[in-house]
Amino acid sequence: MTVFVLVSGPFTDERIWNEVTGPLRRSGAEAHPVTLSREPEADLEAHVEDVVRLLDSLGPQQVVLVGHDYAIHPVLGAVDRRPERVARVVHLDAGLPQDGDSALALVPDPAVHELLGAGGSPGPVPAPGPAQWQRWGSTEGLSAQRLRLLSSLAAPQPPRTLTQPLRLTGAAAAVPTSGIMCTAGGMTVDAVEALVHTGPPQFRKLADPRVGFFELATGHWPMLSCPGELAEVLLRAAAGEGRRLTAPKGESPFLRPFLLDLPESPRVRNGRLDLHLPQMEAGQPACAPRPAVLFVHGGPVPPDLDPTPRDSPFYVGYARCAASLGAVGAVVDHRLHGITDYAQAAGDVAEAVELLRADPRVDPERIALWLFSGAGLLAADWITAPPGWLRCLALNYPILEPLPGWGAVGARFHPVGALRAGGAALPPLVLTRAGRETPPIAATVEKFLVAAEEAKTPVDVVDVPHGVHSFEIHDPTDESREAVTRAVRTVLGHLGVQPERVGGSA
Known part of the structure; x- marks a missing residue:
């Protein structure tokens, strides 16, 4: 019984x-x-x-x-x-x-x-x-x-x-x-x-x-x-019935090599922040400070994740991509371990930005923030009160309003609401959208784009029609490589960098 x-x-x-x-x-x-x-x-x-x-x-x-x-x-x-x-x-x-x-x-x-x-x-x-x-x-x-x-x-x-x-x-x-x-x-x-x-x-x-x-x-x-x-x-x-789920075979896909072939770059660690420097600046301060892109990993991620995001091939790859083109690529290990940690993660990112801008190799007036997945909610702060040095806000397959059951996130981290509130001159927005995104996340992206249109805020959308969430590691196809190439060119262009080639791609 x-x-x-x-x-x-x-x-x-x-x-x-x-x-x-x-x-x-x-x-x-x-x-x-x-x-x-x-x-x-x-x-x-x-x-x-x-x-x-x-x-x-x-x-x-x-x-x-x-x-x-x-x-x-x-x-x-x-x-x-x-x-x-x-x-x-x-x-x-x-x-x-x-x-x-x-x-x-x-x-x-x-x-x-x-x-x-x-x-x-x-x-x-x-x-x-x-x-x-x-x-x-x-x-x-x-x-x-x-x-x-x-x-x-x-x-x-x-x-x-x-x-x-x-x-x-x-x-x-x-x-x-x-x-x-x-x-x-x-x-x-x-x-x-x-x-x-x-x-x-x-x-x-x-x-x-x-x-x-x-x-x-x-x-x-x-x-x-x-x-x-x-x-x-x-x-x-x-009775033990129910649908069983499948998982990717082998090691975690987050440990796979980055989809672009990129040269190594010198890396400097400062607290939670890693800076990947252009080769010409190895071992000495740059003659002219360089613009920088701060890559902000998604989540929530477990506190004992090994390797941490800044050491993963994924974020190292993005940072090296920026460094290979003459900018500083930076990655922050923020502490978004659960949906109640957004304020803590926002503080970590703000601290990393200050460290980045204070580095003598970085032009403090030419910074881009690039947020991924669950870190998309952190965009609300930068939309509400964008500083003058923020030259571009990039978003990859982001979550742009709290998902169902995420009430603990709070009203502060609500990019759709922040965009609708208006009142601030925003930096250029670049949004990379996965065509096969999970429906709850895709719904937040569409709401954001509707709010942007209503606010007459242009958004440069990079579409990956066949891409899934984190397409760079799950779908390393020519379409994915072209999307990454276009997004990098667009973001660096807003920083005043005009790359001819990205990761070996024209």
Whole structure:
């Protein structure tokens, strides 16, 4: 007999599962919905204990432990303590928190971040009213009556459940998992597989054969919008079904050689910043300071990534490309390790810019910033208040507004919104767009281009029709090489450098 333990997201309790437990039990399974502690002083640890107590109260058989939204945090905490009691963990429209992560990082409502980040001892987070639930996730599939029902089942969320970090020892690493995605929120299994192939290396673990994926064409509360379908999918997950993802074979593609053949260049390290210098300047300051391009890696990336981005062939290749043409190519190792780290990463980039401009080999009035992927959100600061020395802002397959579930990023890092706010004379914008981009990221790029058109801000778009995210390493084709060549020529042209050849290409 399959035994399900069902843990719901913030504000809700066991009653939200009422229409799911019936079908599960009629199939012959046991179903045990959980109500987590609601006392104002309750924290994440208290919720972990709630789940552990229920596991200990059940019979000897293993359970399928389901965590919806926030509840994946106490679920994973409980599995870490009782891995032998759990046959499978199901992430129901939930994230993938790691050790040290707080649930607040995945809260989409910026008002909650303001409330809980205000200092002091904030009170419980008020439960949403019927018109406010969409701030916590897609309400697709919920009628007005269902939204009223959702509110009637809700209670304030104790604040420390959202702010206390999750602590994991790794004891649960061998427990099989399933992911159920509610696609109305913008994330699909195809998008996850694209991240496995083209995103940061940590996503490759999702291609483990013990991990299965499902989709439900509904919003964030499937237990109310399609309870029967959810019950069916939970039974299939318990049986080990689900779509398996594939990962690139061999070593990480981020370790592949750069797609252009480039000469080595002298490298100077200054804190988090590496400078790749034109050959003529080896061993001595330049007679005339050179313009510089600061390449800003994407992310989030794990803090223990080896090699770090500035030592990877990818960013070394871009920097050498700039150096081979007479500019200084610089790379910064910033600390964007999670979606709550954007302010920290922005500070690292600002510090690197100051170090770069202070170097005697660099012309401090001719600087370009080149942002990749998840670092695209950092563009908001430079769009809001562009300094005079910033001669070009380049973006490769960027994320240009927070993705679904990225509410913790905050309003500051919203390039689309910054562009729509206007009021500043912007430097030239160069945007390299992958034709086979993952849909959630592609949507942010299109919104940015619409906002640019409305603001009458020209954007030089370099299209790679057959390219995927990080096409330079995944699709090292003639089309990709031509796109890199064009983008480099364009950026350096805005710095006053007119290269004839790029990386051996005319």
